[in-house]
Every structure is written in C-alpha cells, then in structure tokens.
Amino acid sequence: MKNQVKIEEIIPSFKKTINVPSDKSISIRCVLFSAIANGKSKIFNLLESEDVMNAVRAVRKLGVSCIKKKNYYEFSGVGINGFKFKNNTFINAGNSGTLARCIMGLLSGTQNTIILKGDKSLSKRDFKRVIEPLNCFGVVVNSNNGTLPLKLKGSELIRPIKYIEKKGSAQVKTCIILSAINAPGSTKIKAKKSRNHTELILKYLNYPIKIRNVKKYDLIEIEGRKQFKSFNYKVPGDISSASFFIVLTLLSNKSELLIKDININLSRLGILKILNRMNANIKIINQRKYKGEMLGDLKIRSSENFKPINCPSYLNSSAIDEFLLIFLIAAKSKGVSRFKNLDELNKKESPRLNIAVNFLRMIGIKVIKKKHDIKIFGNPKLKLKKKYYIKNFIKDHRVFMMSVIAALTLGGKWTISDKDSVNTSFPNFLSIIKKLGGTIH
Ligand code: S3P
Numbered sequence: 001m002k003n004q005v006k007i008e009e010i011i012p013s014f015k016k017t018i019n020v021p022s023d024k025s026i027s028i029r030c031v032l033f034s035a036i037a038n039g040k041s042k043i044f045n046l047l048e049s050e051d052v053m054n055a056v057r058a059v060r061k062l063g064v065s066c067i068k069k070k071n072y073y074e075f076s077g078v079g080i081n082g083f084k085f086k087n088n089t090f091i092n093a094g095n096s097g098t099l100a101r102c103i104m105g106l107l108s109g110t111q112n113t114i115i116l117k118g119d120k121s122l123s124k125r126d127f128k129r130v131i132e133p134l135n136c137f138g139v140v141v142n143s144n145n146g147t148l149p150l151k152l153k154g155s156e157l158i159r160p161i162k163y164i165e166k167k168g169s170a171q172v173k174t175c176i177i178l179s180a181i182n183a184p185g186s187t188k189i190k191a192k193k194s195r196n197h198t199e200l201i202l203k204y205l206n207y208p209i210k211i212r213n214v215k216k217y218d219l220i221e222i223e224g225r226k227q228f229k230s231f232n233y234k235v236p237g238d239i240s241s242a243s244f245f246i247v248l249t250l251l252s253n254k255s256e257l258l259i260k261d262i263n264i265n266l267s268r269l270g271i272l273k274i275l276n277r278m279n280a281n282i283k284i285i286n287q288r289k290y291k292g293e294m295l296g297d298l299k300i301r302s303s304e305n306f307k308p309i310n311c312p313s314y315l316n317s318s319a320i321d322e323f324l325l326i327f328l329i330a331a332k333s334k335g336v337s338r339f340k341n342l343d344e345l346n347k348k349e350s351p352r353l354n355i356a357v358n359f360l361r362m363i364g365i366k367v368i369k370k371k372h373d374i375k376i377f378g379n380p381k382l383k384l385k386k387k388y389y390i391k392n393f394i395k396d397h398r399v400f401m402m403s404v405i406a407a408l409t410l411g412g413k414w415t416i417s418d419k420d421s422v423n424t425s426f427p428n429f430l431s432i433i434k435k436l437g438g439t440i441h
Contacts, residue, residue: 011436021048021425041232064078109182125349128146173198180224204292251332258299264284270322272284285298330378349395387414
C-alpha cells in the first residue's frame with residue numbers, strides 16, 4: 001500500500017536546527033482578511049497546505065483575485081460587501097473546520113446563496129455552533145441537522161447581535177466577528193477564552209474592536225461596516241506543527257533541537273505550560289513582537305523523569321490541538337495524570353479523545369475514561385516490541401503525525417496509514433523527520 005509508512009527503528013540522537021511550516025490559523029485568517037481589505041495585500045510565508053489552498057480557492061470563487069508571486073501571495077481585496085459571485089456557488093472547505101466556519105461569517109452580508117461542503121471528516125462535524133449565532137444576525141442557513149453540506153444565504157439587512165460563546169472555540173468566535181464586520185452597528189460578544197489571532201489582526205489593521213479580559217472570558221465589542229486598507233504580513237511558524245518535534249526531542253535519547261521563528265501567542269502556549277510542569281526541558285529564546293503577535297525560537301532537550309499532571313481545564317483551549325502529544329508524555333510519566341472536560345477534543349477532524357484512549361491502551365497504558373475526563377497511568381519504563389497497525393480511518397493529520405512520533409520514540413514495529421493526511425497542515429512533515437535521522441519506509 002502506498003499511502004502508509006512503516007517505522008521499525010527508534011530515531012538516533014540528533015542535534016539540529018529546523019523550521020516548521022507557517023501557522024495554519026493565521027494563514028487562513030490572512031486569506032480571509034485580505035479578501036475584504038481594500039486593495040492589494042501581500043502575504044509572505046503563507047502556509048501552502050490543502051486547508052489554506054482551499055481558503056485561497058474559496059475567496060477566488062467570491063471574486064477575489066489571488067496571484068502567487070515569487071515569495072508571496074497577492075490578494076486584490078474587494079472591501080466589505082464587495083464579493084461578486086453567482087447564486088448557488090459551491091465552496092469546498094475540504095478538511096478544514098476553520099475555513100468552513102469562518103467563511104460563513106464572512107458571507108453573512110451577501111445576498112446570493114453559497115453551498116458549502118467538505119470532506120468526509122468535515123461532514124461529520126458540528127455546524128450548529130455557527131448556525132445559531134448566524135441566525136441571530138439574520139442569516140438563513142439550511143442544513144441537514146447542522147452538518148455539511150449546507151446552504152447559506154446572507155442579507156444586506158443583517159443586524160448586530162449580543163452573543164455568549166461558551167465553548168471556547170476560536171472558530172465560532174471568528175465566525176461571529178467576521179459576521180459582525182458586515183452588520184451595521186456594534187456587536188458584543190462574551191467569548192470563553194480561545195486563540196485570539198483574529199482580534200490581533202483586526203487591531204493591527206486599526207479596525208474598531210475593543211477587548212476586555214474578565215477571568216475566563218473576553219468581552220469583545222466590534223463596530224460593523226468599517227472599511228480597512230490592504231496590508232502586508234509574514235506568517236510565522238506554527239506552534240502546533242512544532243509540537244510534534246518538541247515531543248520527538250523530549251522522548252528521544254540525548255537530543256537537542258532548535259525550532260526557529262514560531263508564533264508564541266499566549267493563547268496557543270498550553271502545550272509548553274503543561275509539558276514544562278511535567279519536567280520537560282523547553283525554553284523560549286529570542287522573543288520579539290510582530291504586528292501584535294509574539295514570536296520566538298524554541299530550544300528543546302531530551303528529558304527524563306516526567307512528572308504526572310493534574311491538568312487544569314482552563315489550559316484546554318490553549319493546548320486543544322496538542323493533547324494527543326501531551327498524552328504521550330503522560331504515558332511516560334511516573335504516576336497518574338488527570339485531564340478534564342475534554343469534550344471539544346472529540347469534535348475535531350476525528351474523535352481524538354476516543355482515539356487517544358484506544359491508542360494508549362493499545363500500547364499497554366492503563367487509562368480510565370469517564371465522559372470527557374481521563375486518567376492516564378504512566379509508565380516511565382515503557383518500551384514497545386510488538387507490531388502496531390494504525391488505521392487512520394477518518395482523515396486526521398494529527399493522529400497520523402502523533403503515531404509517527406510514538407513509533408520513533410517508543411519502539412515496536414509500526415504500520416501507519418493515511419500518510420497523505422499531513423498535506424492538510426504539514427506537507428513536509430516526513431522530510432523533516434528524515435532530516436533529523438528518522439528511518440521511515
Ligand atoms: C482553530 C481553532 C481550534 C483549533 C483548530 C484551529 C482556529 O478549533 O482546534 O485547529 O484557527 O481558529 P476550535 O475553535 O473549534 O476549538
């Protein structure tokens with residue numbers, strides 16, 4: 001079979017410097033914001049992965065020109081309410097929940113109907129979470145029980161809203177903010193804390209948005225229908241992609257890694273906070289500010305004597321895409337780690353909480369799961385010898401990549417399917433593994 005990898009040896013020690021691909025969340029937001037800016041925006045380092053290229057195709061379908069130049073993408077933004085497209089235009093979001101949910105907000109002020117669809121994984125995911133606030137704005141969405149494919153019809157007459165976002169979902173928050181931009185007047189959102197790239201880009205663009213922090217929530221107030229100018233942006237490296245190599249280094253023998261130019265926005269740093277509490281050796285150096293975001297380089301050394309964690313659930317949202325990897329460290333810790341309220345983890349590209357529990361049990365780790373809480377009974381001496389087959393049935397890039405990291409650090413003979421799933425976020429994942437000395441067939 002072609003679309004699989006075989007791994008039969010653990011990775012030898014390495015001491016290297018790498019870059020990982022650009023941030024997916026920021027790349028998709030750059031595409032969407034440059035589509036509604038006025039004039040030509042240049043986006044450098046745009047992540048060239050399937051999810052982001054689907055975003056590029058989507059805005060082209062809405063009448064936005066996007067030209068790939070030598071080292072940037074040039075978007076000719078049409079301004080707010082400037083999209084031009086035929087009734088019943090199809091948009092295919094592929095595997096990307098971020099693209100699908102965010103673009104629905106962007107379209108709230110348009111009058112022609114859009115038909116939005118996605119791949120098998122995305123078609124299983126919940127869209128009620130965005131349909132509900134969009135209905136409050138006055139947007140009509142027809143769907144089969146809140147899933148894709150769906151039909152969305154915006155309106156010139158949408159009204160601003162007040163909304164409480166309780167899931168801690170940045171996709172939902174961004175959908176509401178983008179819709180608010182199309183609505184005359186002031187929209188107020190009380191949003192459980194989640195990644196805040198959308199707010200930071202808008203602030204950088206001088207868009208009228210106010211944010212107040214209150215405990216676990218952000219109070220956001222945004223004025224609609226304010227045009228903004230085009231912009232230039234260089235997308236930094238993705239901490240979620242870096243995380244695979246952080247954990248690879250931590251679990252490898254006598255290794256050191258420097259990962260350059262990573263976005264270290266606090267709302268994304270849950271993995272570092274959690275792993276450092278577990279005795280991982282990860283340092284941020286060379287911190288600097290870039291257009292409202294924080295950037296830095298990450299220095300990681302192999303670590304031992306991992307401590308278990310009683311993970312506070314306020315960290316869940318800032319580590320939401322990294323839990324599969326955090327669980328691997330918990331599996332190698334001395335003692336029992338506890339994670340709570342991880343219901344959102346089962347709402348990702350695949351039901352990751354359930355998949356993680358099965359995975360850990362398969363490698364001989366005791367796990368107790370109660371609803372959305374799990375206890376992982378770590379074993380610092382964990383060394384695998386058997387054969388393991390990972391069938392990544394529902395395309396999930398992070399399940400594939402986490403399995404590769406486990407195979408390269410824990411031993412055993414592994415066959416891992418659906419190698420192509422990396423193309424959604426991290427097309428050169430396997431070539432970096434090889435550069436570090438990993439043997440993959
Ligand atoms: C994302 C938000 C998160 C995350 C996803 C990207 C974003 O999803 O899991 O990979 O770019 O806004 P939720 O907002 O649904 O938690």
